[in-house]
Amino acid sequence: MxxxxxxxxxxxxxxxxxxxxxxxxxxxxxxxxxxxxxxxxxxxxxxxxxxxxxxxxPNFDELERHLYEVSDPFHDRYGQHLSKEEVEELVxxxxxxxxxxxxxxxxxxxxxxxxxxxxxxxxxxxxxxxxxxxxxxxxxxxxxxxxxxxxxxxxxxxxxxxxxxxxxxxxxxxxxxxSHMKSLKTTFHFSHFSESAKGSASVTADAPPINIPSASGGHVDASCNATVTVTCLQQLYNAAGFTPSTTNGNQIGITGYLEQFANIQDLQSFYADQRPDALNSSFKTILINGGQNNQSLAEAGAEANLDTQFAFGLTFPTPGTFFSTGGSPPFIPDDLTPTNSNEPYLDWLAFILAQKTIPQTISTSYADDEQTVPASFAKRVCNEFAQLGARGTSLTFSSGDGGVGDGEEDPALQECFTNDGRNVTRFVPLFPPSCPFVTAVGGTIHVPETAVFFSGGGFSDLFSRPAYQNAAVTKFLNKLAPGTYKGLFNPNGRAIPDVAAQADNFLIFLGGRSGLIGGTSAAAPTFASFISLLNSARLSAGLPPLGFLNPLVYAIHAAAPDAFNDITTGNNPGCGTPGFNATEGWDAVTGVGTPNFGKLKEILTFGLGSLDLASSS
Structure with missing residues (x-):
């Protein structure tokens, strides 16, 4: 040799x-x-x-046409997703x-x-x-x-x-x-962790329930204002009592990167505390490009545990998959590491696009500062996400944990300057949330909900604003005082986020202990879980999955605003500014708001004809 x-x-x-x-x-x-x-x-x-x-x-424009036709609730082809082979022919x-x-x-x-x-x-x-x-x-x-x-x-x-x-x-x-890929986990409250594997979901608060008209039964347990559990989210987002099918083919997926391992023992502790009917169930793990899922409690990942515990806890008994993609460990020159791709989105996309059957809902809680990603790379990866949407998969991404800044939780550590040699002050959107073919999820906190301060939001410098956002985003921009943040953002860019969900004080189990954690990395799998529940309802009714969500989200928001809980308080400071304000309608902190599952289920299973969608065109 x-x-x-x-x-x-x-x-x-x-x-x-x-x-x-x-x-x-x-x-x-x-x-x-x-x-x-x-x-x-x-x-x-x-x-x-x-x-x-x-x-x-050369035929991507044709794929994009198909994508928008099958994703547009106004179109006769809505829901008629393409096959793997049809997508491959178009690209x-x-x-x-x-x-x-x-x-x-x-x-x-x-x-x-x-x-x-x-x-x-x-x-x-x-x-x-x-x-x-x-x-x-x-x-x-x-x-x-x-x-x-x-x-x-x-x-x-x-x-x-x-x-x-x-x-x-x-x-x-x-x-x-x-780029320097980040796990979007902004707060990890170690001080709240207990030494035993005993959570606090079973603790009953003395305070009376909080009246929330859009919630299941019109109220939410008072404890949910400080500790978020599966039950809290089911109540708050009007999904209590709904059980998804195990036989209609519905699936949900969670992606894992950066050597974040999802621990099954911790999952069982979580289930015992918050979802006892799920005890002894688990998820499928798929390892990609040398990815691992080390089951030592010492190696359990906060991000991976958060994503899998809540996504699979909310959607049980829907089959769940955890995709662990390698390629992220840093290169050590002396070791001549055998691989050094450090671009795991491509590794994951190469794998998932080659599969005949893929989950109808997939959530990701990792991102890069958009300006650190070459434009050619960002646009090509974004187009790969479009292929998944055309095949009927809904993709959610955390919008970021730095407000309008660069993802750093501590504003003092934010570097809000362009990366092109000019060092001009600029807000820093994240990629892939800035891709117009994915759904970016911002964050809220407390009950009643307000925007959480770290919720990533703003406007892309790489991607122009898609047509499905025009009406909602233009209204928001027209509310800004003339000259607000002039030069700090691109008002014609793809606007972030699209939607929101709770994003702080999530009770998880990590390394055998319970504790609270937060970030838009909690919001993305939460929102994805309710989309998965909607997909289950649709599949059981003989309807196709939702696929690429954004055209539908903005159409429903315009025609039936109560299908989303509008968040009108809070802001997302960063880069030495107060950031944007949450306001009536779409805003660059919480998008169109958080989901009302019951209302969305009614709209999406009894038929879109139940809405006067023409009024939102």
Missing amino acids: RSLSAWVALALAAGVCAVPSTTVHKVKESVVSPRGWVKRAPAPADHIIELRIALPQ APEAESVHLVNEWLASHGVYEDGLTRSPAKDWVHIKIPVALAEEMLRTKYHVWTHDASGSSVIRTTSYSLPEHLHDHVELIQPTTMF
Whole structure:
């Protein structure tokens, strides 16, 4: 067997011999030196790097047309989602692109048996030494270290391709992406944790119930004002007494990244405390790209436990899946770590899009500052999310935990400056919540509900405002005093969030102890759970799942505002400002509000004809 260095030498020799000396290379993508990252030593030549090559999707506009038609409650095709094969046909690259990229790879000694392709052939995945990547891309990779976290990645600030390939390659990563993926968990109240695995859900408050007209039975237990449980959410969002089916094919999924492990023993403690009828049930775990789900109590993840305990507790007995995706551990130069993709969204998307059957509802509580994600990468990943929506899956993402800031809970740590070398003060939206093909979920607190201070909200600098938001967002912008935050946000951008849910004081079990935790990472799986319950009701009624939610959400909000609980108090400070205010109608703190499950179920199972939807067009 040849040594790695010998293989590299042969591959480089093949590349040098095969590529004509007249080949003209041109810069494909470049970025300024990213703020917060320090360039260290050159990347080791023998380090194996995984490159994902995106081929253009010339018919994506047609896929987008299909997506909006099957997601628009005004359209005759509403709910007629596409099959896996139909989506793949719409995103397939041109044959010429496939041929030219194959030719280029072969010229560098990379042949069919050394690569993998997505089912649609729109992605090519190769594993090659850094030295070969540098030759192919006419660049130099270095080890870069993130100041705040100390984590390191292998990246470059510029790469080139042969000029004739520019129209046939959309992007190649990891190259210029310096994002720092965050788990959106803003508050973790260790002081509330008990030493025993005994929660407080069973404690009865002496105070009388809180009158909430939209809640189940018109009231919510007083204890819910301080401690949020499954029962609290069922009461508050008018879902008490509803039991989803186990036989109609409905499923819910939770994504996990950053070595966050969902502990089954903790889940059983949670069930014993809050959902005793679910005891001894569990969820399916799917490991992706080296992901793990270590069951040591010491390794239990607060984020993963929060997401799975509440999502699966609220939707029991709906089958649940926890997707654990690897690729996030920092690169340690001395160890020559075998993989260093550090872009787990792509790893997860590559897996999930290849599956014939996928959950109808999937929630994610992780994000990056939008400005740290290259525009080409963000737009391509966003388009991948559109494929899932077209297939009938609802995707929820936490809107962020820094208000209008960069996701840092502590305003003193927020860096609200552009990342383009100008260092101009700017609000910092997060991605993927800023993608118009997903549903961004903001946060509330207390009963009656008010906006929680950390609820991420604002306007995208990458994506323009989609048509489904125009009426609601324009009303909000018209309420702002002239010149409010001028230059700090893009008023024409995709607005965040779309909806909201409770986001603080959630009672979970972690490492055998009970305690309270918060963040929009609590809000996203909560909202997703009520969507999953709606999907169950629809499937049992012979109706299709909801799929891409946003056109429907804004249409229902316009025609039947009481289907969402409008949040009109609170704000989301950040970047040295008070942020935006919650107000009547849509706002950049809580979106259109929190769900009234009972009302939504009535609308979505008795037929959209029960609404005068035409009045909202």
